[in-house]
Amino acid sequence: MTAKPQAACDVWCKTAKVAADGERTRRLMTANQDRDMSDIKLTVNGRAEQRTCAPNTLLSEFLRETLGLTGTHVGCDTSQCGACTVIVDGRSVKSCTMLALEAEGAVVMTIEGVAKADGSLHPVQEAFRAHHALQCGFCTPGMVMASVALLQRTPDPTDAQVRHGLEGNMCRCTGYQNIVDAVLASAKSLRSAAQ
Ligand code: FES
Ligand code: FES
Numbered sequence: 001m002t003a004k005p006q007a008a009c010d011v012w013c014k015t016a017k018v019a020a021d022g023e024r025t026r027r028l029m030t031a032n033q034d035r036d037m038s039d040i041k042l043t044v045n046g047r048a049e050q051r052t053c054a055p056n057t058l059l060s061e062f063l064r065e066t067l068g069l070t071g072t073h074v075g076c077d078t079s080q081c082g083a084c085t086v087i088v089d090g091r092s093v094k095s096c097t098m099l100a101l102e103a104e105g106a107v108v109m110t111i112e113g114v115a116k117a118d119g120s121l122h123p124v125q126e127a128f129r130a131h132h133a134l135q136c137g138f139c140t141p142g143m144v145m146a147s148v149a150l151l152q153r154t155p156d157p158t159d160a161q162v163r164h165g166l167e168g169n170m171c172r173c174t175g176y177q178n179i180v181d182a183v184l185a186s187a188k189s190l191r192s193a194a195q
Contacts, residue, residue, distance in 0.1 A: 036054060036055050037052045037053065037054055038052065038053065038054075038055060038101055039051075039052055040052070040053055040062075040100060040101055040103070040104050041104065041105065042103050042104060042105060042106050042107070042108055043106070043107045043108065044063070044067060044069070044108045044109075044110065044113070045069075045108070045109060045110060045112055045113025046113060049067065051066050051067075053066060053100050053101065055099070055101060056099070057099065057100045057101070058077075058095065058096050058097075058098065058099060058100065059086070059088075059093075059095040059096075059098040059099065059100045059102070059103055059108075060072055060074050060077075060084040060095040060096040061100070062100035062103075063086065063095060063108075063110055066100075069110045069112050071110060071111035071112050071141050072084055072085075072086055072095060072110050072111065072141060072142075073138055073139075073141055073142065074096060075138065075139070075142075075170075076096070077096050078096075079094055079096060079097045080170065081139070081142070081169070081170045082094060082139070082142040082143070082146060082166075082168045082169030082170060083138060083139050083141065083142040083169075083170075084096045084142060085141070085142035085143075085145040085146045085168075085169060086108055086109060086110045086111075086145055087108065087109040087145055087148065087149050088103060088106050088107070088108050089106050089107055090107075090149070090152065091149060092145055092146045092148075092149035092150070094142075094168065109145070109148075110141075110145070111141035111144060111145060114144060114145070114148060122144075122148065123186045123189045123190050123193070124144050124147045124148050124151065124182070124183070124186040125144055126186070126189075127182040127183070127185040127186035127189070128140065128143070128144060128179070128182045128186075130182070130185070131178050131179075131181045131182035131185060132174075132178050133174060133178040133179040133181070133182035134173070134174065135173035135174055136172075136173050138172075139169060139170060139171040139172070139173075142169050143166065143169050143171065143179055146165065146166055146168070146169050147162075147165075147166065147179075147182075147183045147186070150162065150165035150166070150183070151183070151186065151187050151190055155187060155190065155191055155194075156187060156191060157183070157184070157187055159180060159184065162180050162183045162184060163176075163180060165183075166179065166180075166183070
């Protein structure tokens, strides 16, 4: 027998072994996850939720895959882009940086919970529309959530405060100026509505 077929056989055997090892690892991880599933109770967009999830489930995954709230976008999974921003107990949080189980008992708001029950837009959403503060829209859910949280703690922000408050959110389309304009305009309309 020549060396060449033997080498091919070795490669095939190694490939098959790697595939088998990968499958064994995948089954083991799934079994461990099933064994370690934990209950979680929290309130999302005003609705009480009780589910089970694996300990390594990110809040972004839980919202999108378990609750089907796909308005929370995932642009990087490495805490860079802010597309996954939601509000947890009044604070804006990048949901890819938090485990779902860390939100046990929390009150969470996602982009799906921002508009009023009758479907009318939140003033921040309305201002984003009016000021052309979005183009492709991928960053927009995170931008809106970060803006809503910013205006809850700083109702009358300066231009610099808006820029600082949104510095964790990236937009590849707009150049940011229209987003800043929209947040300042919505701050004004929220203040007027509160008087
Ligand atoms: S997906 Fe969370 S910061 Fe980018
Ligand atoms: S509108 Fe496209 S990334 Fe912001």
